[in-house]
Each structure stands twice: as C-alpha cells, then as structure tokens.
Amino acid sequence: MRVVVFRHVRHEGLGLIEPVLRRRGFEILCADLYRPGAESPETRDAAGLIFMGGPMSANDPLPYLQREMEIMREAAGRGQPVLGVCLGAQLLAKALGAQVRRNPLPEIGWFPVELTEAGAADSLLSAMNRSETVLQWHNDTFDLPEGAVQLARSERCANQAFRVGPNLYGFQYHLEATPEMIADWCAQDAQCGDARELDTPIDPQHNRERLAYLAGQVFGRWSDSLIPR
Numbered sequence: 325m326r327v328v329v330f331r332h333v334r335h336e337g338l339g340l341i342e343p344v345l346r347r348r349g350f351e352i353l354c355a356d357l358y359r360p361g362a363e364s365p366e367t368r369d370a371a372g373l374i375f376m377g378g379p380m381s382a383n384d385p386l387p388y389l390q391r392e393m394e395i396m397r398e399a400a401g402r403g404q405p406v407l408g409v410c411l412g413a414q415l416l417a418k419a420l421g422a423q424v425r426r427n428p429l430p431e432i433g434w435f436p437v438e439l440t441e442a443g444a445a446d447s448l449l450s451a452m453n454r455s456e457t458v459l460q461w462h463n464d465t466f467d468l469p470e471g472a473v474q475l476a477r478s479e480r481c482a483n484q485a486f487r488v489g490p491n492l493y494g495f496q497y498h499l500e501a502t503p504e505m506i507a508d509w510c511a512q513d514a515q516c517g518d519a520r521e522l523d524t525p526i527d528p529q530h531n532r533e534r535l536a537y538l539a540g541q542v543f544g545r546w547s548d549s550l551i552p553r
Contacts, residue, residue, distance in 0.1 A: 325371045325550065326351040330392055332358050332378025332411060335508050339500035340539035341374065348547050357388035367395055371550040372405040375412030377498065381464055382414040382424040393419035405491040405550055410462055413486075413494030420469035420488060429480045431460035433526050437484045437497055443475035446487065447549070451541035457531050458497040458538075459506065465496070491549065499539045503528040 327350045329338060338345070338352070345352055355365045358378075367373055375392060382389065396419040399406050408416035414424045436457050443449045465481050468474055469488055476485035476497075484496045501509075506528035 325349065326353055326369070327372050327374060327550070328353045328355055328365055328367050328370045329374045329376065330355045330357065330395075330412070331376050332380060335505070335512055336377045336410075337505070338374070338376070339498075339502050339505050340536060341500045341543045344540060344543045344547050348551065350547065350550075357391060358386075362388075364391055364395070367399065367404075368402070370404070372407065372546075373399055375406070375408045375415055377410030377412060377461070380411065382411060382418045382466075383464075389415060396420070400488070400492055403489075403491070405546070406493070407546055408494040409500060410496060410498060413496050414462075414464055414466045416488075416492065416494045417466035417469050417472075417483075417486070420472070420492075422467040422469040422472075424464055424466045427463060427465040427481055430463045431478070431480050432462075433460065434458070434530050435460045435478055435480065435497075437476045437478045439476050440474050442473045442487075443485060446473075446475055448493065448542050448545045449475055449485065451545065452538055456534070456538065458499060458535065459501050459531075460497050461509065462496060466494075493546070499535060499542055501535070503532055 327345055331354055356362050393415055396406055396416055418424045434457050436455050439449060439454050444454055466483055468483055468486055472486045472488045474486055478484050486494050510526055
C-alpha cells in the first residue's frame with residue numbers, strides 16, 4: 325500500500341504523520357513538484373494522498389499548485405482519500421470551488437481550536453477534546469466548499485477543519501509538527517519575518533505530549549481508514 329505525499333518546501337514534511345504510516349506498513353512516496361524538473365507521480369493506485377503546508381498562497385500562479393489541485397479533483401472524482409494540512413487544506417478547498425483569501429488576523433503560534441458538533445462526532449477528530457491548543461502558522465484562510473462539513477473553528481479563523489464526503493479532509497492547524505520542526509520553522513528565512521512580529525517567541529516544546537498523542541490518534545484513524553477490510 326502506498327501513500328503519496330506532496331511537499332512544498334523542504335522543512336514542511338510529514339513530521340508525526342510519518343511514524344503512524346510506517347507502523348501500518350505504508351510505502352511513502354514524496355512528490356516535490358516545486359522542484360525544477362520534478363515529474364507528477366501516478367496517484368490513481370495510491371491508498372491515499374497527503375498535501376502538506378508551505379509559505380506560498382494557494383492563490384499564487386504557480387504551475388505545480390495548479391497541478392496539485394487537478395490531482396485533488398481527480399482523487400475526489402474517484403473517491404480516493406485526501407488529507408490536506410495548512411496550505412494543503414487551502415488548496416483542497418480551492419480545488420473544490422471555494423475561495424481562499426487573507427485572514428483578518430494571522431495565526432502564528434499556539435492557539436485553541438473548538439470542535440463543532442460535527443467535529444466531535446467525526447471518526448477522526450472525536451479523539452480530540454472539544455477545545456484543544458494546537459500549533460497554527462498561516463495568514464490565509466478559506467471558505468467551505470459546497471457540501472463540506474465544518475469540523476473545527478477558532479476565534480481568529482472560522483474554518484479550521486472540514487470534511488467533504490467520507491474521505492476528503494482539510495486541517496488548517498498543524499497536528500503533525502514536532503518540536504524540531506517548529507524550531508526549524510522559526511529559523512527559516514521564509515518564516516522569520518512573521519515570527520519576529522510576535523509578542524512572545526514560540527516555544528517548540530509547548531503542548532508537546534498532547535500534540536503527539538492527538539497526532540497518533542487522528543492520523544492513525546485516517547491511516548486505518550485506508551486499509552482494506
């Protein structure tokens with residue numbers, strides 16, 4: 325069984341998702357279409373597709389983002405599971421016809437998200453409490469695609485998680501981030517302008533154990549849904 329992972333920068337990889345997939349015996353194929361000369365992989369036979377984050381906008385006229393949204397629509401058309409994280413969630417929303425736009429306020433750091441009634445009952449997110457502190461790192465937000473179910477929200481950003489049908493998921497927040505990843509993001513030139521504007525530095529170790537538990541539960545349930553019964 326194979327999962328294809330679309331990355332957009334070197335430092336935004338699978339993080340805590342990777343060991344979950346490995347423990348279940350999945351082969352992981354990383355598709356870095358942002359790299360010059362990279363070829364689009366065959367995705368039709370994949371058990372699932374994951375689209376990670378990145379500092380670019382879903383509205384940027386980048387050919388590889390356009391190709392990824394085509395792949396998302398193709399996957400949706402054949403009922404193939406898709407998971408979008410941060411930029412990946414924004415791309416999924418846009419691929420399905422929704423608008424991506426600037427959020428009134430950035431969310432960078434540790435913020436609470438609240439599950440909706442649908443989120444509390446969702447097969448993946450029911451592992452979470454109704455309120456959880458999670459890592460956020462985004463300036464953009466998205467409207468919900470037609471037919472989407474809102475699963476989570478926050479004070480600064482109305483749409484934090486959604487599901488379309490049984491197996492298309494978008495998460496604005498970062499359950500997958502390890503402390504090492506967070507420290508790296510803070511040091512990246514592409515990110516440090518945002519981080520410098522914060523009132524207090526981001527603590528990469530904050531909520532470490534809880535985030536690892538939630539990642540294991542949420543991504544474990546998503547991975548289990550890919551395994552044929």
